[in-house]
Every structure is written in C-alpha cells, then in structure tokens.
Amino acid sequence: MQGLLSMLKHQQALDFMCGNGRIKLILQLQNDRSLFVACLANQLLVHILHFLTSSNVTDGSDVVTSSESSLRPDCVSVSSEIMSAVVEALSSEEHPKVLQGLRLLSLVVAQCGEPIRSTLWKDVLVPLEVLVNRGSESLIHTLITVLEAAVRTPLLSQLEYKVEELLEAMLSDGNRKDCFQCAALIVKLEKCPEVVKRKATDIILLPLQCVSTQPQAKKEINVVLKEQLSQKASCISLLMQSLSSLAQLAHTKYFCGDASIQSITSSVVLLLRMCSGHCPSSLLHINSFTHLIGCCKVQRCGLDTLGALSVYEENLDLSKDIFALLLDYLQRPDSHATVLKKTFQAMKKWIVFSVLPDLQQFISRDLFPVLEKRMCDVRWEVRDSTLEFITQLTAAFNGNSDFTEALHSSGMVSVLLSSLADAEGYVRASAVAAVGQAVLVSNSTLLEEALVQMMAILSQDTEGFPRRAVVQAFTSWLKGSHLLTALESSLSSVLSLGGNDFDWEVKMHTLELAEVLMEKTLTCCPYAVQDFGSSEDTRFTQALMKFKDFGLFELLFNSLFDCDRPVCERACALLVKLRTLTAESADLDHSALVLNVCGNRWGDEVQKRYLKASACVTNGVTGSDEGTDCSLHCTRGISLPKILQILDLDDMQRMLTLSSDHVVNSPRSLMEDILSAAQQSEENIVDCY
Structure with missing residues (x-):
C-alpha cells in the first residue's frame, strides 16, 4: 500500500491502478482488520480521486458544481465506483463499515477538489442525514469531523448541501443525551455559522447553570439534564465538557451566549465551592451536590475556566470572592496536588490581571504565609508547584519595589535558598529557577549567597535537572546587564563544569550561556562593520582575550567534537559566527590569541589538519597524508584565527545537519x-x- 502511494505520482501508475478491478480490491482493504492497512486504503482512494481531479484542466474558480462533466470519460467510472462504495458504506447496518465510510468521506471533502467533492456530498446527503438524526453516540466524533471538513469548503454557503442544517440537527432540541457532547465538539470548530455556534454555546452552559443556579431553560432540556446530573459519571462528564469548552471560548465573541460574563463567573465560583463541600442551602436539594464533593476532575477544569475568566473587567466586583476561594483551596490540607497546581495557575492569572486595591497587602499578609507552609508539604509535587508559582509571581512583579521588599521581609527568600537542598531533584531545579528570578529583582547580597549554593549544585548534584537549571539561571542573569561584572569571577567555572557535564542538555544550555556572553561582551565592539580601524581591532582583540580567559574557546572546540550531535551543531554555529568576525578584522593580534592544542580532546584533530596543511604548502602535495605523523609532531600553540581557518567548519556544519537517515x-x-x-x-x- 505504501509503495502504491509512492507510485501514484505518475499517470501510468494511476492507469494501472484503475484497471482490472484493483479499485475494488482497495475498497475491500478499507475493512481490513489492521488499522494501518485500513487507513492506508483510505489514503490511497483519496489520492486517486485527488489525482483524477488535479489531472483535469480547471478554470481556477472554486464554484461548487454537481456535475462530473469536467472529468475525462475514463475517470468517471473510477470515481463513480469509489463514491458508490462510500454511499453503500454509510447506508450499511454494520458499524465498522459506516465508520470507514465516514472517515473516507471526511478525507475526500477536505482534500479533493471539484467536481468530486460536491458530487460525493450530494450522493451521501440522504444516508448522512439518517446517521445524524439517528444519534449514534459512537459516531459523534466522526460525524463532526465530516461536517468540520464541509464547513471549510464552499459547500457551506449553498443551501442545497444542508451543511448548516446538519450541524443544527446534531444539536437537536436538547432531548438527546449526546447533544451536550455535540455542542462541546461544535464550539471548537474554527469556522462555523454564528447561529450554530451560539446555540452550541447555550447548550454548553446548561449543565453549569443547572448545578449552580435555577436556569430559565426549556423544560425538556431540564428533564434530560436532571437525569444525567443525578448519575455521578454522567454528571462529572457533563460538567467537565461544559467547563473545558468555556475555558476555550473565553476569548471569543461566542463566549457568553445568552448569559452575562459575571453570571458565568459566579456559577464557576459556586461550583468550586460545592466541590470543596460548601453549598448554599437553596441548592442543597440538587442531587449532583454529593457527586461534586472532593471531585478533582471538576476542580481542575473549574480552576482552568476561572483562570481564563481573569481577563474580563466585568468580574472586578467578584475579585475578593475569587481570591478568597483560591486562598481557601491553597489552605485546605486535603487538596490534591494537581488541584493545587491548577489553583496556583489561576491565582497567578488573577493577580496579574487584578486591580485589587490592597493586592500587595494580600500577597504579603495572606498569600506568602500559605506558600511557606506549602513549601513544607510532604509531597514533592506540591513543593515543586509552589516554587514554580513563586518564580512566575516574581517575574510578573519585576521592578515592583513593594513586592521585592515583601519577598525579603516575609522570609520567603530564606525558604527559597533552603529549598536548594531539597531531597527531590525536580524541586531543587525549581528552587534554582525561583532563586534565579529573585536575584534579578534583588540586591547583590542575595547573588553572593546564591552563587555559593548554585556552584555546589553544578559541580556535585547527581541529577541533571538541577544542573541544567543552574546554567539557565546564569544565562538569565547574564542577560541582565547590571549583573555582568558581578558574574565574571564565576563564568569560567560555569563554562568548564557545564561543558564537561555528562548530560547533553547541560552542555546545550552552557553553549547558550556562551552565546549570550559573546553577544554581551562584543556589544561594545563595532564588530559588524567591514573595515576595522586600529582602535576597534584592539578592543576586539581584548574581547577575544577575555573569552580565552573564560575558557570559552576550549568549550566551543570541545563541544565541536562532542558525541551528541545537537551539541556539535550549536558549537559549530557559534564558531562559524566567530570565524566571520575574525575574518572581518583587519589587524588582529594573533600572538595574544594562541591556544594550546595539545593534551585535549579536540587538539588531535586540529593538529592533524594543521600538519596536513603545512605539508601541502611545503611539499606541494595535494590530498595526501603521506609524511604527516601527529605522534612525531606536536605543535602546542596555534592562534585562534588559524584554527578557525584550517577547520572546515562549513563542511562540518553541512554533515551535522544530516540525520542518521541519510545513511540508513x-x-x-x-x-x-x-x-x-x-x-x-x-x-x-x-x-x-
């Protein structure tokens, strides 16, 4: 099947496939027990139809027609055979056949042009209407996929193809149990008639409204909802569909339906309170209340939705209630770790977008004490989530002196520093990130304390995540210009330790640090110009000497011959950039830039190329290694520009971009x-x- 797909780029292959009953054979393979074969059969059939369409001369218009007159006579029978098989499959009583027919239909509608698309749609319209009205729950996703494909085509704009009508039929009048699932799928469609999307949005809101309020809705829908909400599994499923759909719709014009933003937000808040065991006496009669207590799934979805609602100014009056709710969730000892993580995410969004007048007081008086307690949680996931939240909060309030003062006066900085010694590697990594962010908004005293512990982690920690985080912290510090001088004494150690780490990601982050260092140091040198003057050359030479003292060149050349290809690629790219800069400089001091090539892992390759080049010049030999014995010759010092010249970086870069697939x-x-x-x-x- 894969071979046939490859062959079908050619007309001769198409002629071969369309003869002697081979189309019938492919149609049979649609129902093969192997999912792979069945999918390939569908792809092959679509490819044939697409080939038949594209091989015909068209006028370039996208007008829908229902005629096959534009197809060549020999193509009509083939396309008719395939399309008849689709109609037959959709009319079948066998579920697998119907499913395969719908899958093929969605592919044809999405990938084939006219007249195939409109002709097939017209033929399948009757059995498609039957399937939509039958309301088979197992076919909902596939039917929506078919209609989604149709929505993206000109079929939607022509009434006789009934695309909008079929979408509305999927939603029905709310009497079917699957209408909520249909609505959840329809609201996700990028292109959809506004009337249908608004109707789907209203249906999506009903489960939430029915649990948290007494909606003025259709009596029939309430009957259906009452039945489903009284059963635990369907109740949780419906509310999750409702909440997750609302979270996705939060930033669209279809969000509210017929409800107000404030009423939706109030419903979400009330639902989250019910999940934690609090319920107004007026709603205690609702059967679903007992299903919701402690339900993590609904809590997670509800918190996601609440976070998405933070952008609306209409919710300003609800801010105090929302912060109280989120703080209650953080304080509850029985809160699940994943629920706490979602609470932190929602809290961060509300803090960032909130205009609460006493926000700083809330953070220092109410929030920080809770965070400090959570940092002592026995679950490492909770400690990790707490540190991530503190990092995000600190970044969000960068430049806010009140927040920085609260961070230090509350004792949170001490908590962060102590977390660098946490027993769990993931937590140590998050602690490094949190301390790193705190340093960016704090004073040099914290930097001094942090450096000691971070260098210990980089040199001694047995897990990769904390070591990666340390190098990333140095990179973020280096990007802040005010910390460049303070970091100079540590950079050579970081580059050496990071470059020799056994974790390839640590090495990659170290190369990123090296690149930032190069950019920061060279910003004071006008190295981008073509003609350097003597003073500019001197400054450029001094910058390169600084790199040499940091051990940056040693890092780049070691990485160039690393066993991990991504590391080599990054190092090679940086060396190519460096080669360009040195080539543009007219009068570099080569004697000040001599590197020792002996006794390291990259030196052998450099010496071999250097001695070979020297032999070629001396003996006039080209392309020969005769007389070149690296064991008998050891050129200890070679200048940086010379090394960059003799290394064939362009060829190395070309080879490194190739994956192993170019061999096998x-x-x-x-x-x-x-x-x-x-x-x-x-x-x-x-x-x-």
Whole structure:
C-alpha cells in the first residue's frame, strides 16, 4: 500500500491502478482488520480521486458544481465506483463499515477538489442525514469531523448541501443525551455559522447553570439534564465538557451566549465551592451536590475556566470572592496536588490581571504565609508547584519595589535558598529557577549567597535537572546587564563544569550561556562593520582575550567534537559566527590569541589538519597524508584565527545537519532499532508490528 502511494505520482501508475478491478480490491482493504492497512486504503482512494481531479484542466474558480462533466470519460467510472462504495458504506447496518465510510468521506471533502467533492456530498446527503438524526453516540466524533471538513469548503454557503442544517440537527432540541457532547465538539470548530455556534454555546452552559443556579431553560432540556446530573459519571462528564469548552471560548465573541460574563463567573465560583463541600442551602436539594464533593476532575477544569475568566473587567466586583476561594483551596490540607497546581495557575492569572486595591497587602499578609507552609508539604509535587508559582509571581512583579521588599521581609527568600537542598531533584531545579528570578529583582547580597549554593549544585548534584537549571539561571542573569561584572569571577567555572557535564542538555544550555556572553561582551565592539580601524581591532582583540580567559574557546572546540550531535551543531554555529568576525578584522593580534592544542580532546584533530596543511604548502602535495605523523609532531600553540581557518567548519556544519537517515532509512532499520531497545523479546516483536 505504501509503495502504491509512492507510485501514484505518475499517470501510468494511476492507469494501472484503475484497471482490472484493483479499485475494488482497495475498497475491500478499507475493512481490513489492521488499522494501518485500513487507513492506508483510505489514503490511497483519496489520492486517486485527488489525482483524477488535479489531472483535469480547471478554470481556477472554486464554484461548487454537481456535475462530473469536467472529468475525462475514463475517470468517471473510477470515481463513480469509489463514491458508490462510500454511499453503500454509510447506508450499511454494520458499524465498522459506516465508520470507514465516514472517515473516507471526511478525507475526500477536505482534500479533493471539484467536481468530486460536491458530487460525493450530494450522493451521501440522504444516508448522512439518517446517521445524524439517528444519534449514534459512537459516531459523534466522526460525524463532526465530516461536517468540520464541509464547513471549510464552499459547500457551506449553498443551501442545497444542508451543511448548516446538519450541524443544527446534531444539536437537536436538547432531548438527546449526546447533544451536550455535540455542542462541546461544535464550539471548537474554527469556522462555523454564528447561529450554530451560539446555540452550541447555550447548550454548553446548561449543565453549569443547572448545578449552580435555577436556569430559565426549556423544560425538556431540564428533564434530560436532571437525569444525567443525578448519575455521578454522567454528571462529572457533563460538567467537565461544559467547563473545558468555556475555558476555550473565553476569548471569543461566542463566549457568553445568552448569559452575562459575571453570571458565568459566579456559577464557576459556586461550583468550586460545592466541590470543596460548601453549598448554599437553596441548592442543597440538587442531587449532583454529593457527586461534586472532593471531585478533582471538576476542580481542575473549574480552576482552568476561572483562570481564563481573569481577563474580563466585568468580574472586578467578584475579585475578593475569587481570591478568597483560591486562598481557601491553597489552605485546605486535603487538596490534591494537581488541584493545587491548577489553583496556583489561576491565582497567578488573577493577580496579574487584578486591580485589587490592597493586592500587595494580600500577597504579603495572606498569600506568602500559605506558600511557606506549602513549601513544607510532604509531597514533592506540591513543593515543586509552589516554587514554580513563586518564580512566575516574581517575574510578573519585576521592578515592583513593594513586592521585592515583601519577598525579603516575609522570609520567603530564606525558604527559597533552603529549598536548594531539597531531597527531590525536580524541586531543587525549581528552587534554582525561583532563586534565579529573585536575584534579578534583588540586591547583590542575595547573588553572593546564591552563587555559593548554585556552584555546589553544578559541580556535585547527581541529577541533571538541577544542573541544567543552574546554567539557565546564569544565562538569565547574564542577560541582565547590571549583573555582568558581578558574574565574571564565576563564568569560567560555569563554562568548564557545564561543558564537561555528562548530560547533553547541560552542555546545550552552557553553549547558550556562551552565546549570550559573546553577544554581551562584543556589544561594545563595532564588530559588524567591514573595515576595522586600529582602535576597534584592539578592543576586539581584548574581547577575544577575555573569552580565552573564560575558557570559552576550549568549550566551543570541545563541544565541536562532542558525541551528541545537537551539541556539535550549536558549537559549530557559534564558531562559524566567530570565524566571520575574525575574518572581518583587519589587524588582529594573533600572538595574544594562541591556544594550546595539545593534551585535549579536540587538539588531535586540529593538529592533524594543521600538519596536513603545512605539508601541502611545503611539499606541494595535494590530498595526501603521506609524511604527516601527529605522534612525531606536536605543535602546542596555534592562534585562534588559524584554527578557525584550517577547520572546515562549513563542511562540518553541512554533515551535522544530516540525520542518521541519510545513511540508513528503511522500515527494516526502524524495526531493528525498536527490537534492539526491546531486548529481542517475543512479546515485543508483536508490539513492534
């Protein structure tokens, strides 16, 4: 099947496929027991129809027609055979056949042009209407996919194709249990008639409104909802659909439907209170209340929605209630770790967008004490989420002196520093990020304290995440110009430790640090101009000497020959940039830029190329290594510009951009790799297939 797909780029292959009953064979393979084969059969059929369409001369217009007159006579029978099979599949009583027919239909509508698309749609319209009105729950997703494909085409704008009518039928009048699922899918469609989307939005709001208020809705819908909300599984499912859809709609014009933003927000707040066991006496009669107490799934969705609602000024009057709710969730000892994480995310959004008059007082008096307690939580996930929140909060209030003062006076900085020694590696990494952000908004005293512990982590920590975080913290500090001088004494150690780390991501972050260092140092040198004057050359030479003292060149050359390809690629790119700069300088002091190439892992390659180039010049030999023995010759010092010149960086860069696929690329090699990783067990051989 894959081979046939590749062949179908050619007309001769198409002629071959369309003859001797081969289309019928592919149609049979649509129902193959292997999902892979069935999907390939669909792709092949669509490709054939697309080929038939594209191989015809068109006038470039996208007007929908329902005629096959523009197809060549020999193509009509093939397209008719495929389209008849789709109609037959949709009319079948066998669920797998219907499913495959719908999948093929959605692909044809999305990928094929006219007249195939409109002709097929006209043929399937009757069985499609039957399927939509039947309301089979197992077909909802696939039916929506078909209609979504149609919405994106000119089919939508022509009434005879009934696309909008079918969408409305999917929503029905609320009597079907699956109308809420349909509505949840329809509101996600990028292009959809406004009337349909608003109707879907109103349906989506109903479960939330029915639980938290007494909606003035259709009696029939209330009957359906009452039945579903009285059962725990369907109640939770409906509310999650409602909340997650509202979170996605929060920034669109369809968000409110017929309700107000404030009423929706109040409903979400009330629902979250019910989940924590608080319920107004007027709503105690609602059967779903008992299903919601302690329900993490609804809490997570509700907090996501509440966070999305933070951007609306209409919710200003509800700010105090919302902050009280979120603080209550953070204080509750029985709050699930994932619920706490969502609470932090919602809290951050409300703090950033809020205009609460006493916000700073709330943070220092109410929030920080709770955070300090959460930093002692026995669950590492909670400590980790707390540190992430503090990092985001500190970044959001960067430049706010009141917040910085509160951060120090509350003792939070001491908590952050102590977290650098946490028993869990993930938490240590998050603590590094939090301290790093605090340093950016604080004084040099904190930097001195942080440097001691961070250098210890980089040199001694046994886990990669904290070490990566340390190098990233240095990079963020270096980007802040006011910290450049304070960091100079530590940079050589960081570059050395990071460049020799056994974790490739630490090495990548170290190269990122090196790049920022290069940019920061060279900003004072007008190195981008073509003709350097003597004073500019001197300044440029001094900058390069500074890099040499930091060990930056040692890092780049070591990384150039690293065992991890991404590391080599990044180092090579930086060296190419450096080569360009040195080439533009007219009179560099080469003697000040001599590097020792002996006794390190990149020196052998440099010496080999250097001696080969020298032999070529001396003996007039080209392309020969004769007489060149690195073991007998050791040129200890070579200047940086000379090294950059003799290394064929362009060729190295070209080779590094190639993946291993340019050597071996076959299904067999993939299977061999998977089986090797799976240790050749019989069970895994089946899994690989």
